[in-house]
Amino acid sequence: MDKDLIAALAKSAGLDKALADFPDDVAAAVAQALATTGAIHVPESPAAEPWPPMRAGIGL
Amino acid sequence: MTALHWLSATDAAQAIARRDISPVELTRALLARIEQLDPTLHAFIRLDADAALDAARAAETEIANGRMRGKLHGVPIGIKDIIDVAGLPTTCHSKILLDNVAMADAVVVARLREAGAIVLGKLSTHEFATGGPSFDLPFPPARNPWNPDHHPGGSSSGAGVGVAAGLFPLALGTDTGGSVRNPASCCGIVGLKPTYGLVSRRGVFPLSYTLDHVGPMTRTVADNALLLDVIAGHDSADPASAPSTARDFGREISRGVKGMRIGFIRHFHATDLPAHPDVAAALEEVARVLETEGATVRTVTLPSLVEFAAVNRVILTSEAYSIHASWLRERPGDYGQLSRRRLLPGAFIPAAAYVGAQRRRTQMIAAVEDALRECDVLLCASSMDPTSRIEDAAETARTYPRQARSPFNVTGHPALAMMSGLSRDGLPLSVQFVGRYFHDASVYRVAAAYERATEADKRRPPIG
Numbered sequence: 001m002d003k004d005l006i007a008a009l010a011k012s013a014g015l016d017k018a019l020a021d022f023p024d025d026v027a028a029a030v031a032q033a034l035a036t037t038g039a040i041h042v043p044e045s046p047a048a049e050p051w052p053p054m055r056a057g058i059g060l
Numbered sequence: 061m062t063a064l065h066w067l068s069a070t071d072a073a074q075a076i077a078r079r080d081i082s083p084v085e086l087t088r089a090l091l092a093r094i095e096q097l098d099p100t101l102h103a104f105i106r107l108d109a110d111a112a113l114d115a116a117r118a119a120e121t122e123i124a125n126g127r128m129r130g131k132l133h134g135v136p137i138g139i140k141d142i143i144d145v146a147g148l149p150t151t152c153h154s155k156i157l158l159d160n161v162a163m164a165d166a167v168v169v170a171r172l173r174e175a176g177a178i179v180l181g182k183l184s185t186h187e188f189a190t191g192g193p194s195f196d197l198p199f200p201p202a203r204n205p206w207n208p209d210h211h212p213g214g215s216s217s218g219a220g221v222g223v224a225a226g227l228f229p230l231a232l233g234t235d236t237g238g239s240v241r242n243p244a245s246c247c248g249i250v251g252l253k254p255t256y257g258l259v260s261r262r263g264v265f266p267l268s269y270t271l272d273h274v275g276p277m278t279r280t281v282a283d284n285a286l287l288l289d290v291i292a293g294h295d296s297a298d299p300a301s302a303p304s305t306a307r308d309f310g311r312e313i314s315r316g317v318k319g320m321r322i323g324f325i326r327h328f329h330a331t332d333l334p335a336h337p338d339v340a341a342a343l344e345e346v347a348r349v350l351e352t353e354g355a356t357v358r359t360v361t362l363p364s365l366v367e368f369a370a371v372n373r374v375i376l377t378s379e380a381y382s383i384h385a386s387w388l389r390e391r392p393g394d395y396g397q398l399s400r401r402r403l404l405p406g407a408f409i410p411a412a413a414y415v416g417a418q419r420r421r422t423q424m425i426a427a428v429e430d431a432l433r434e435c436d437v438l439l440c441a442s443s444m445d446p447t448s449r450i451e452d453a454a455e456t457a458r459t460y461p462r463q464a465r466s467p468f469n470v471t472g473h474p475a476l477a478m479m480s481g482l483s484r485d486g487l488p489l490s491v492q493f494v495g496r497y498f499h500d501a502s503v504y505r506v507a508a509a510y511e512r513a514t515e516a517d518k519r520r521p522p523i524g
Contacts, residue, residue: 009407009408010407013385013389013407013408014385014389015388015389015392015404015407016389017389017390017392018388018389018392018400018404021392021393022392022393022397022400025392025397025400025401025404026404028401028404029401029404029405029407029408030405030408032401032405033377033405033406033407033408033409034408036370036373036374036377036405036409037370037374037409037410037413037416037417039366039367039369039370040367040370040371040374040413040416040417040420041367041420042416042417042419042420043416043419043420043423048419048422048423049419049422050415050418050419050421050422051270051418051419051421051422051425052270052418
């Protein structure tokens with residue numbers, strides 16, 4: 001991936017220090033994020049809701 | 061007579077109650093074994109020997125006076141160092157939290173103390189329960205008692221090592237993508253990820269809120285059920301905690317599997333992530349043993365393991381980043397490289413991808429529920445390979461994600477890993493059993509039948 005794009009993404013996340021000290025780790029993180037999200041078949045139906053469902057009054 | 065360090069928790073508790081052995085005698089025996097072996101195995105981050113002996117003496121006095129606290133009175137246990145023990149640091153094996161002294165016990169630790177258990181100390185982990193075996197952290201990584209040149213699995217590494225090596229009969233680990241079941245698999249012991257919500261997470265440093273579980277690690281199935289009996293139960297201050305459920309998780313372990321329907325998820329290890337031949341052969345042998353014991357085994361199909369892993373990774377990384385963001389911005393050099401690389405991707409996962417993963421998760425839960433309508437328990441691989449050499453970073457990186465544990469963090473079903481034999485190189489192989497929600501007892505039923513048939517609990521690492 002383009003180094004300038006990686007730098008822009010990292011700086012927008014406030015990771016300036018990580019980018020300066022560990023540029024390879026930041027680049028690997030961007031690549032991993034892209035690869036992982038691309039492996040999921042997100043449901044096409046808008047009716048498919050996320051887990052966990054909202055349940056008012058349950059929990060605390 | 062069984063050496064004290066190889067006594068099961070069940071046998072130790074009974075012997076203590078009969079006053080055949082004293083808690084002090086047992087604790088001293090384990091401390092001596094820890095002194096002998098831990099300089100090589102590194103199971104402990106912090107051994108609290110004086111407090112353990114004080115607690116053992118108190119237990120001895122109480123029992124002599126006829127006061128039994130509970131099921132584990134006088135039985136020692138080790139605690140993974142992301143779980144709070146009052147007065148001790150919860151370091152999470154990290155430089156970031158070296159001085160993080162816990163002000164109170166985690167709920168699970170409080171329940172252990174109420175039951176009379178004796179806390180020996182805090183156990184090594186992967187940093188913040190993620191990453192992997194690392195040599196750039198304040199404490200060394202734990203090593204496998206079957207062969208100290210090999211990785212013991214993680215992230216509940218010290219728990220797996222200590223139980224397998226006879227340093228203690230019981231341990232608490234945590235499991236977000238398989239971290240109880242991986243060391244159980246690598247070290248040849250029994251590890252359960254309970255049903256999500258069955259065990260309180262309060263006082264446990266979070267990795268991923270919707271995937272985190274606390275689980276028991278033991279040498280026998282009966283001990284595992286005993287420990288779950290003690291730690292399970294509703295906690296009104298844990299938002300994920302389920303309403304109170306039935307206890308006595310060991311109630312079915314003597315029933316055998318005659319008439320049970322077992323669903324074998326073969327595609328996980330046959331095609332999704334093709335397993336080492338020793339692992340595949342051992343899984344087929346597990347199925348054969350259960351059939352011989354009277355179960356019926358049929359093949360079932362779930363979504364691909366690769367996609368399960370991706371859903372787990374997107375959710376875990378996103379939630380973990382929300383916890384670690386400020387430290388990663390300000391102190392990135394205080395993390396080890398492996399955990400830094402595991403946590404940073406969370407900065408680059410869009411919110412829509414996180415929600416998309418949670419939407420796919422709902423469908424994956426439905427798929428497992430469908431399978432469990434036709435079957436009582438599912439059988440599948442845990443690890444796809446025997447454990448790697450701990451200093452071979454490339455082989456560890458290759459084999460570590462080759463596992464079938466994270467699907468059941470995604471779905472929340474109870475899942476147990478245990479030994480299925482030994483590889484040609486003498487390293488533990490493993491199998492995983494998965495049950496319906498809150499039917500953890502059925503998982504134990506199958507595991508116990510397999511344990512009885514194969515005497516899996518009688519195998520010991522070659523360390524004396």
